Amino acid sequence: MYKAINKTNLRQVSSLFHRFQSTLVVAEHNNDKLSPITLNTITAASRLGGEVSCLVAGTDCTKVAEELSKVKGVQKVLLAQHDAYKGSLPEELTPLILATQQQFSFTHICAGASAFGKNLLPRVAAKLDVAPISDIIEIKSPDTFVRTIYAGNALSTVRCSETVKVFTVRGTSFEAAPVEGGSASTEQVSPCPPVGVSEWLEQNLTKSDRPELTSAKVVVSGGRGLKSGENFKLLYDLADQMNAAVGASRAAVDAGYVPNDMQVGQTGKIVAPELYIAVGISGAIQHLAGMKDSKTIVAINKDPEAPIFQVADYGLVADLFKAVPEMTEALKK
Ligand SMILES: Cc1cc2nc3c(=O)[nH]c(=O)nc-3n(C[C@H](O)[C@H](O)[C@H](O)COP(=O)(O)OP(=O)(O)OC[C@H]3O[C@@H](n4cnc5c(N)ncnc54)[C@H](O)[C@@H]3O)c2cc1C
Numbered sequence: 001m002y003k004a005i006n007k008t009n010l011r012q013v014s015s016l017f018h019r020f021q022s023t024l025v026v027a028e029h030n031n032d033k034l035s036p037i038t039l040n041t042i043t044a045a046s047r048l049g050g051e052v053s054c055l056v057a058g059t060d061c062t063k064v065a066e067e068l069s070k071v072k073g074v075q076k077v078l079l080a081q082h083d084a085y086k087g088s089l090p091e092e093l094t095p096l097i098l099a100t101q102q103q104f105s106f107t108h109i110c111a112g113a114s115a116f117g118k119n120l121l122p123r124v125a126a127k128l129d130v131a132p133i134s135d136i137i138e139i140k141s142p143d144t145f146v147r148t149i150y151a152g153n154a155l156s157t158v159r160c161s162e163t164v165k166v167f168t169v170r171g172t173s174f175e176a177a178p179v180e181g182g183s184a185s186t187e188q189v190s191p192c193p194p195v196g197v198s199e200w201l202e203q204n205l206t207k208s209d210r211p212e213l214t215s216a217k218v219v220v221s222g223g224r225g226l227k228s229g230e231n232f233k234l235l236y237d238l239a240d241q242m243n244a245a246v247g248a249s250r251a252a253v254d255a256g257y258v259p260n261d262m263q264v265g266q267t268g269k270i271v272a273p274e275l276y277i278a279v280g281i282s283g284a285i286q287h288l289a290g291m292k293d294s295k296t297i298v299a300i301n302k303d304p305e306a307p308i309f310q311v312a313d314y315g316l317v318a319d320l321f322k323a324v325p326e327m328t329e330a331l332k333k
Pocket residue numbers: 222223224225226248249250251252263264265266267268269279280281282283284285286287290300301302303306318319320321
């Protein structure tokens with residue numbers, strides 16, 4: 001016999017539905033510190049309702065597991081340590097995630113939409129034979145997600161009917177989970193035998209004392225208008241006065257002015273700082289896709305018709321070689 005569904009028991013059914021979710025967040029870290037995007041991913045996972053577990057896989061990462069166990073919203077930390085997890089190779093991490101999935105039967109598996117998550121989760125989804133959903137910006141319900149398409153010009157709402165939902169999370173669309181207030185239990189997970197089809201040799205990261213581009217509160221970005229790599233010094237000087245990160249357009253990267261880890265945009269990094277200053281950047285749609293969610297946008301461009309002015313809150317039509325040093329000097333006072 002069926003019970004008629006009224007508003008009250010519809011709410012009860014929906015809260016039960018939420019309670020039965022269990023989500024695995026694959027933590028991104030460097031064995032010493034958690035990457036900030038994992039905190040945003042935990043917030044997204046918490047929106048699904050139910051239990052949130054985090055998998056920390058690395059070579060010597062107990063410190064990261066301890067850090068995670070204090071994060072609000074995390075109920076369980078699963079810790080797996082083995083030399084094979086050096087460099088977070090997807091070939092080695094995937095069997096571990098699959099074994100964890102077999103043991104705990106998560107309803108959702110997610111990671112941040114960074115190079116780490118983009119590299120790993122499609123492989124996990126393929127092995128589980130489910131379709132992944134990439135770079136989600138909103139969660140409507142445990143099976144319905146919003147993501148951008150056409151370089152951020154349209155939003156697509158996707159209902160996922162897979163038994164296990166595998167997705168990556170756009171960090172800038174979710175607040176970071178508080179790093180205090182949690183008291184998760186930690187459980188050791190047996191590492192899987194190494195697969196050995198790929199080997200991590202080394203990585204050379206650009207060293208910088210400036211804040212990291214995707215988590216900085218202020219970003220100063222330069223484009224082709226800078227005309228050379230040497231001229232980026234003008235932006236570094238300005239950035240130093242504001243504790244800002246420095247980004248770039250793809251044209252500046254392609255011209256060899258700066259390394260490609262500084263690229264902001266559709267095929268670069270997505271940023272949403274409090275303040276974004278675009279210097280000598282025209283505002284092509286592919287660049288806007290990476291920065292238009294910034295709280296306040298300032299543009300400096302000598303062309304009053306440059307499309308960047310259409311998204312800018314404040315625009316300065318000026319020669320950057322005059323305006324930027326003046327701004328730097330004014331900030332020094
Ligand atoms: C598939 C695809 C993906 C892409 N992904 C990205 C991406 O991720 N990120 C990205 O940025 N682009 C991306 N692009 C490239 C994008 O289309 C543009 O070509 C690029 O953003 C242009 O960079 P820019 O604004 O620096 O250069 P330009 O378009 O050449 O603009 C330079 C600007 O500098 C101004 N300027 C020149 N001199 C001065 C001066 N002295 N003072 C003040 N202003 C000055 C000019 O008025 C001009 O507006 C992508 C393109 C494609 C096809």
